Amino acid sequence: MSGAFSLEVAGMSKRFGALAALDDVSMRVDAGSVHALLGENGAGKSTLVKCIMGFYHADEGSLLVDGREEAVRNPRDAAQFGLGMVYQHFTLVPSMTVLENLVMARADTPEMIDWGRERRRLADFIAGMPFSAPLDTPAHGLAAGEKQKAEILKQLYLGARFLILDEPTSVLTPQEADQMLGTIRDMAREMRLTALLITHKFREVLAYADAVTVLRKGKLAGTGKVAELTVDKMAAMMIGEERPAAPVARADVAPGAVRLAVEDLKADDSDGAEAVRGVTLAVRAGEIVGIAGVSGNGQSELVEVLAGQRDATGGRMLVEGEVYHAARAETQRHHLALLPEEPLRNACVGRMSVAENMAMRNFDRPPMANGLWLSARAMREAARDLIRRYRVKTPGPDAPIASLSGGNVQRAVLGRELGGEVHILVAANPVFGLDFAAVADIHSQIVAARNRGAAVLLVSEDLDELLDLSDRLLVMSEGRIVLETTAAAADRTAIGRAMAGH
Amino acid sequence: MDAEPPRRAALARILDPLAAPVAAGVATIVIFGLFVSLAGRNPLEVYRLMAVGAFGSWFSWQNTLLRASPLLLTGLCTALPAQMGLVIIGGEGAFVIGGLAAIAAGLPFADAGAPAFVVWIAMGIAGMAAGGALIATAGALRHWRGVNETISSLLLSSIAIAVMNQIVEGPMRDPASLNKPSTRPLPDADLIGNLPGMDVHWGLALGLIACVLAWLLMRRTTFGFAARIVGGNSRAARMAGLPVGMMMVIVTGLGGAAAGLGGMIEVAAVQGDANANIAAGYGLSGILVAFLARQHPLAIIPVAVLLGGISASDGLLQRRLDLPDAAVLVLQGILFVALLAGEGLPSWSEWKARMSR
Numbered sequence: 001m002s003g004a005f006s007l008e009v010a011g012m013s014k015r016f017g018a019l020a021a022l023d024d025v026s027m028r029v030d031a032g033s034v035h036a037l038l039g040e041n042g043a044g045k046s047t048l049v050k051c052i053m054g055f056y057h058a059d060e061g062s063l064l065v066d067g068r069e070e071a072v073r074n075p076r077d078a079a080q081f082g083l084g085m086v087y088q089h090f091t092l093v094p095s096m097t098v099l100e101n102l103v104m105a106r107a108d109t110p111e112m113i114d115w116g117r118e119r120r121r122l123a124d125f126i127a128g129m130p131f132s133a134p135l136d137t138p139a140h141g142l143a144a145g146e147k148q149k150a151e152i153l154k155q156l157y158l159g160a161r162f163l164i165l166d167e168p169t170s171v172l173t174p175q176e177a178d179q180m181l182g183t184i185r186d187m188a189r190e191m192r193l194t195a196l197l198i199t200h201k202f203r204e205v206l207a208y209a210d211a212v213t214v215l216r217k218g219k220l221a222g223t224g225k226v227a228e229l230t231v232d233k234m235a236a237m238m239i240g241e242e243r244p245a246a247p248v249a250r251a252d253v254a255p256g257a258v259r260l261a262v263e264d265l266k267a268d269d270s271d272g273a274e275a276v277r278g279v280t281l282a283v284r285a286g287e288i289v290g291i292a293g294v295s296g297n298g299q300s301e302l303v304e305v306l307a308g309q310r311d312a313t314g315g316r317m318l319v320e321g322e323v324y325h326a327a328r329a330e331t332q333r334h335h336l337a338l339l340p341e342e343p344l345r346n347a348c349v350g351r352m353s354v355a356e357n358m359a360m361r362n363f364d365r366p367p368m369a370n371g372l373w374l375s376a377r378a379m380r381e382a383a384r385d386l387i388r389r390y391r392v393k394t395p396g397p398d399a400p401i402a403s404l405s406g407g408n409v410q411r412a413v414l415g416r417e418l419g420g421e422v423h424i425l426v427a428a429n430p431v432f433g434l435d436f437a438a439v440a441d442i443h444s445q446i447v448a449a450r451n452r453g454a455a456v457l458l459v460s461e462d463l464d465e466l467l468d469l470s471d472r473l474l475v476m477s478e479g480r481i482v483l484e485t486t487a488a489a490a491d492r493t494a495i496g497r498a499m500a501g502h
Numbered sequence: 503m504d505a506e507p508p509r510r511a512a513l514a515r516i517l518d519p520l521a522a523p524v525a526a527g528v529a530t531i532v533i534f535g536l537f538v539s540l541a542g543r544n545p546l547e548v549y550r551l552m553a554v555g556a557f558g559s560w561f562s563w564q565n566t567l568l569r570a571s572p573l574l575l576t577g578l579c580t581a582l583p584a585q586m587g588l589v590i591i592g593g594e595g596a597f598v599i600g601g602l603a604a605i606a607a608g609l610p611f612a613d614a615g616a617p618a619f620v621v622w623i624a625m626g627i628a629g630m631a632a633g634g635a636l637i638a639t640a641g642a643l644r645h646w647r648g649v650n651e652t653i654s655s656l657l658l659s660s661i662a663i664a665v666m667n668q669i670v671e672g673p674m675r676d677p678a679s680l681n682k683p684s685t686r687p688l689p690d691a692d693l694i695g696n697l698p699g700m701d702v703h704w705g706l707a708l709g710l711i712a713c714v715l716a717w718l719l720m721r722r723t724t725f726g727f728a729a730r731i732v733g734g735n736s737r738a739a740r741m742a743g744l745p746v747g748m749m750m751v752i753v754t755g756l757g758g759a760a761a762g763l764g765g766m767i768e769v770a771a772v773q774g775d776a777n778a779n780i781a782a783g784y785g786l787s788g789i790l791v792a793f794l795a796r797q798h799p800l801a802i803i804p805v806a807v808l809l810g811g812i813s814a815s816d817g818l819l820q821r822r823l824d825l826p827d828a829a830v831l832v833l834q835g836i837l838f839v840a841l842l843a844g845e846g847l848p849s850w851s852e853w854k855a856r857m858s859r
Contacts, residue, residue, distance in 0.1 A: 309740045328743030338741060347741055349734030360731060360742045364724045372723045 004032040004194040005066035005082065007052070007162055012061030014047055021047040022058070023218045029162075029211075031066075032191040034184060036209035036226070037198045038238060044218040045198050049164050053085055054078045065162075079107065084160025086151045088167045094140035098133050098150050105154050125157055130183050144294060145176030152184075156193070164196045169204060170461070173294050174496035181208040200238075202231045214238055251451040255471070256285030259320055259455035260424050266314035267301045275301040277479035278315065283424070283455040288446070290470030290487070291459040294499050298479035299459045300341070303428040306457070307338050309346070319424060332361070334424065337417035337449075339410075339442075341429035347413050350402030354394050355383035357401045358416045390415035391441075407438035414445055425449050428459040443469060463495065475499055519796045523805075526794075526840040533840070534833050543823050555818035556811025564701045570810030571702070572597070574709030575764030576788025577795065577802040578716050579637060582757035584797035585720050586733040586750060589652045592640060593761045594785025595659025596633035600762025601769040602666045603632030605685050605776040606674065608769075612692045621692045625766050633762020634755040636662055641754030645747035651754070663781050670777055684777035694771035705767035709806075712760055716799035719756075729753055761785060787813075790838050809834070 007029045014022040022044045029035040039045045051058040054072040062069050065081050072078045078085075092101045103109060103118050119135065126132045133150040134142070142150060148168060155163055163184070169177035184195050185208050197209060205212055205226060212229065214221040214237040222237035260283040269275035275298040283289045293299050304310035306317065308326025317324040319334045330336075340346035348357045359379045362368055367378040383397040392411045394404055401409060410430065418425070427446060431439040446469060450456050460466050466473055466487075473490055475483035475498040483498035485491070535545035556566050579593035607628030611621045636658055643649035669685075676686040694704050720726035732739040732746050739746050768780050791809055795801035816830040 307741045308743055309737055326740075326743055327745075331743045340741065345735075346737050349731055349738055352730065352734055356727070359727075360738065363727050369724045372725070374722055374724050374727055 004161055004188065004191045006031040006064075006194065007066075007083075007196075008064035009048070009052065010062050010064065012048065012051055012058045012063075014051055014056060014058050020218050022051065025061075025215065025218070025220045027213045027220070027223065029194055029196055031194055032188050033210040034181075034188050034195045034197060034208055036205040036212040037196055037215070038200065038205060038212055038234060039215035039221075040200070040238060043215040043221075043238075045215055046166070047218070048215065049085065049166065049196070049198065052078070053083060053164065076107070079158060079160070082159055082161040083164070084155035084158060084162065085164040086148070086155055086166065086168055088170055090139070090147050090151060090171075092139035092147060092150060092154075095138055097136050097138050098142070098153075099135040101139055101150070102154050102157050105158060107158070122157070126153065129153065129156065130186060143176075144171045144296070145173070145180065148172060148176070148180055152180075161192070162194045162196070164198070166198045167200070168197070169199070169201070171295055173499045174463075174492065177204070178207075184208070202234060205234065206231070250447055253286035253451060253453065255287040256453065258282045258318075259285050260426075260457060261318040262302075262306075262315070263318065264315035265302070265305060265312055265317065267298075267305050267310055267312050269298075269301055274313070275479055276305065276312075279476070279479070279481055280315075281457075281474060281481060283457050285423075285455050286450060286453050287471040288450050288456040288458055288469050290466035290473045291457070291476050291481075292463055292466050292473060292495060292499060293461070293476035295461050297477050297499075299461075299476050300428065302476070303340065303426060303459055306426050307340060307346070328364075332365070335421045336424045336426070337422045337454075339413060339417055339425065339427040339430040339446075341432050343410050343413045344402060344406075348401050348409060351400055353398045354387070354392070354401050354404070354412055355380045355397035358383045358386050358397075358412060361416055362420075386412070386415035386419050389419065407434045410434060410438065410442060414442060418445055418449055422449050422452070422454045425454050425456045426459075427456065429461060430458075431465065432461075463492070519798070522844045523794050523796065523841065526837060526844050529840040529844075530833065530837040533836050537832060537836075538825070538829070541825070541829075543825065548819065548823065548825070551818050551822055552812065552815040555815025562811075562814060565814040566807060566811040567700075567702045567706055568810070569813050570806040571706040571709045572764045572768060572784040573787055573791045573806035573809060574706075574713055574802060575760045575767075576785045577791035577806055578712060578788075578799065579633075579757040579761035579785070580789050580792035581795065581797040581799055581802060582716055582720075582760065583637070583641065583651070583750075583754045584733075584792065585726070585729050586753050587736070588641065588644065588733075588750065588754065590637060590640060590655045590754060590757060591652055591789050592637055592655030592659035592662075592758075592785070593788040594781065594783070595655075595662030596636050596758040596761035597765040597768070597785040597788075598659075598666045598781045599636050599662040600629035600633035600765030601773075601780045602669060602685075602765070602776050603762070604629035604766035605688070605769050608688060608692065609686060612689050618692045621688070622694065622770060625770055626763060629762040629766030629769075630759035631762070633765060634757075634759035637758025637761070638751045638755035641750040642747070645750045659785070666776065666781065667778060674776070676775070679775075679777070682777055682779075684773075684775040687775040688770060692770070693774060694767065703767070703771035705764070705771050708763065708767065710803065712763070713799050713802050716756075716760070720799065725749075761788065787834065790834060790841075793838070793841055 009025060009027045012022055012025050025048060037045050047056065050056045052063060052072065054074045054077050063072060070081060072081065096104065099119060099122060102122060103113060122135060131149055133146060133153055139147060139150065168180065172180065181204060187193050188195055199205060209226050211225050212234065213223045214234060216238060262279055262281050265276055265279045266274065267276040279302060281289065291299055301310055305312050319330065319336060324330055344350055356379065359368055359382065363374065363379065368375055368382065380397045387394060387397065390411045392415065393408045401412060404412065431442050446456060446458065458466065458469060467490055470487045473485050473487055474481050475495055477499060483495065538545050538548045555562055557563060576593040576597055579596055580590050583590040604625035608621050608625035611624045637655060640651045640655040640658055643654050644651040671683040674685045675683050696703050697707060720729065728744050729749055731742060732744060732749055736746055764784065765780060769776050773779060787809060791802055791805050795805040812833060813830055816827050819825045819829060820827055
């Protein structure tokens with residue numbers, strides 16, 4: 001058996017308790033095509049592919065592989081049929097070489113491995129592929145794009161001829177993404193494989209996919225040939241009737257004094273390798289400075305230093321002209337607010353209540369504190385006010401914050417951080433994993449803070465978000481700022497090249 | 503997302519943490535019952551005698567409270583740091599070093615003829631400082647050197663016990679103590695007496711006060727709130743600009759100080775001097791007390807009374823059923839293992855959520 005085959009899903013449903021994660025969804029992927037699966041977070045994309053791959057068992061519906069109805073009971077069955085999946089996050093063992101990773105992944109790895117033979121076999125296999133990977137390099141020594149290629153090679157080596165790619169470009173530079181998706185498309189054209197591409201990037205759909213299926217809230221929202229669709233049509237399918245709030249207009253504020261300055265800052269990552277290698281930047285009152293970069297180039301360490309979660313190894317930070325160490329008194333005096341990524345992990349105590357989490361900035365000042373004593377009533381009152389103003393959906397101020405949805409946790413943090421006076425705001429991937437309505441909401445809050453005169457530093461892996469919001473844009477690569485541009489003059493190609501370290 | 507009716511939610515909040523200790527207790531009763539059956543005793547008779555020995559009379563109640571009072575303080579040595587997510591098991595060492603420091607500080611005052619309360623204050627301060635310093639070291643090592651606080655507190659505890667033995671048998675040994683090496687005793691006038699109308703010393707009252715203060719500190723003050731943030735998520739705590747390291751040292755120090763005070767009371771109210779008997783396992787039982795109480799300072803009180811009762815009943819078990827005194831230790835051991843085994847199990851509300859999914 002070789003060559004691409006088609007796959008069809010008919011009337012598939014999957015319920016989790018009261019939630020219909022997948023409701024009567026049908027989809028046809030033609031042999032040798034690149035098919036995009038589009039949808040917001042929580043639209044049911046991953047539930048659908050998990051049903052296809054045998055991780056979940058659909059409650060209803062059937063699966064046709066190459067025209068025959070088949071039962072995929074588990075991922076092993078899926079591999080038998082030639083279905084393979086490449087995950088968003090890498091699954092290679094970092095300390096093992098590419099050769100070892102690929103041999104290890106085989107279902108029939110022998111007890112005694114003849115490495116010479118395996119190497120010849122793999123070299124032959126790679127010779128027939130449109131791209132290669134360095135066999136003897138440990139996986140941790142590969143760049144993100146190379147790792148992604150090795151993951152794809154692994155699936156092909158294991159015999160996959162139907163590849164499911166789950167947001168494969170989220171960790172790649174635009175150039176790496178183009179190259180990778182181009183190769184996949186070419187292989188599909190040659191009828192060597194069929195690809196199902198999970199994404200939320202319209203650009204990738206338009207450039208590389210033949211057809212698209214759009215899901216919304218677990219239901220099929222639309223399908224069609226990409227050539228016959230426009231971005232607006234696809235966006236309408238994805239979002240439905242629900243219109244996001246109109247973004248806050250950017251007031252024409254002239255940037256004021258420098259509020260946040262970072263001078264030659266250095267910091268190590270958690271393994272002790274230098275991740276921030278001398279960053280210097282300045283953010284003025286009334287401007288949003290964006291930092292772009294592929295994840296893992298020191299941005300998260302930089303934000304952690306600013307947030308006080310990581311110690312700097314060199315350089316210094318200045319806030320409103322004073323040296324800053326992220327101590328509590330300084331943060332309060334300078335009204336510095338933070339919106340970190342993954343707020344539940346970075347900014348909240350999951351088992352404490354919404355009110356307690358909202359009090360984290362002010363619990364030691366009146367009215368919440370009366371000397372040494374804490375006023376639970378003042379805490380709850382302040383929380384009720386923030387819950388109302390920031391439209392946090394919660395059973396009440398006493399509910400554990402971990403029981404809220406991601407968007408509402410972020411809204412609660414937003415309320416806590418932006419509810420009072422803000423001079424400086426540092427935000428890192430603030431809308432990661434949130435739905436459209438929450439994204440629009442949080443973006444307009446960030447712009448509103450800028451309009452009120454706050455200095456905003458916005459770190460994001462989403463270039464579109466940065467281009468929409470920033471006044472100035474910096475690109476970070478390998479721990480350094482490698483490019484600075486105004487948003488108006490931003491050139492995607494130059495930015496992409498800088499992100500890749502060219 | 504419907505809110506549960508508030509009353510049911512409140513009830514669940516109270517019952518939820520009780521589920522695991524109660525389940526562990528039931529499992530222990532069954533397993534220990536099998537154990538005594540194998541030893542040829544009737545388990546029902548064993549449990550009846552235990553109840554009588556612990557709570558059957560005013561005399562046994564006093565015996566129970568006497569044994570519970572050090573557990574109140576050593577329980578805090580584990581429960582206070584647990585509020586910050588630290589697992590400290592060095593209470594035995596803090597208890598012992600507290601007792602030793604207390605006698606070392608108390609004897610000069612007693613020799614100088616100072617009033618009894620001055621001697622007690624000197625002893626209390628010395629005992630709390632020594633116990634606090636010992637456990638605070640584990641907290642500091644954890645924060646600044648990344649050393650696992652459970653292991654370091656255990657090892658520090660062993661060092662403290664060895665130091666106590668060394669000093670009691672060497673520099674501070676009373677030449678008059680022959681087969682039981684001890685320090686010089688406190689004069690009788692400087693011994694801590696009993697609570698009015700009871701055969702139980704003032705240590706019980708101090709222990710109860712300490713538990714209530716610990717609860718107030720953790721639940722009602724800004725410091726306790728900050729400590730709970732650190733314990734719940736240290737990344738969030740650092741983002742809030744809290745001095746995580748300093749707070750770890752303070753809270754571990756307070757825990758050690760509680761156990762050190764327990765050691766001081768053991769010396770000033772029970773032994774009268776420092777000798778190897780002060781390392782009698784109160785610190786170890788305190789770990790069990792704290793875990794059974796789910797690290798809640800007020801829950802330590804009933805749990806300490808329960809465990810005090812179990813150990814108070816061992817005399818009766820020995821006399822009536824000829825069970826060795828180790829039987830009570832076996833019971834405590836089973837209880838601890840059952841509790842730890844149940845720790846990872848889902849709570850009642852998690853079960854309900856899982857069932858309805």
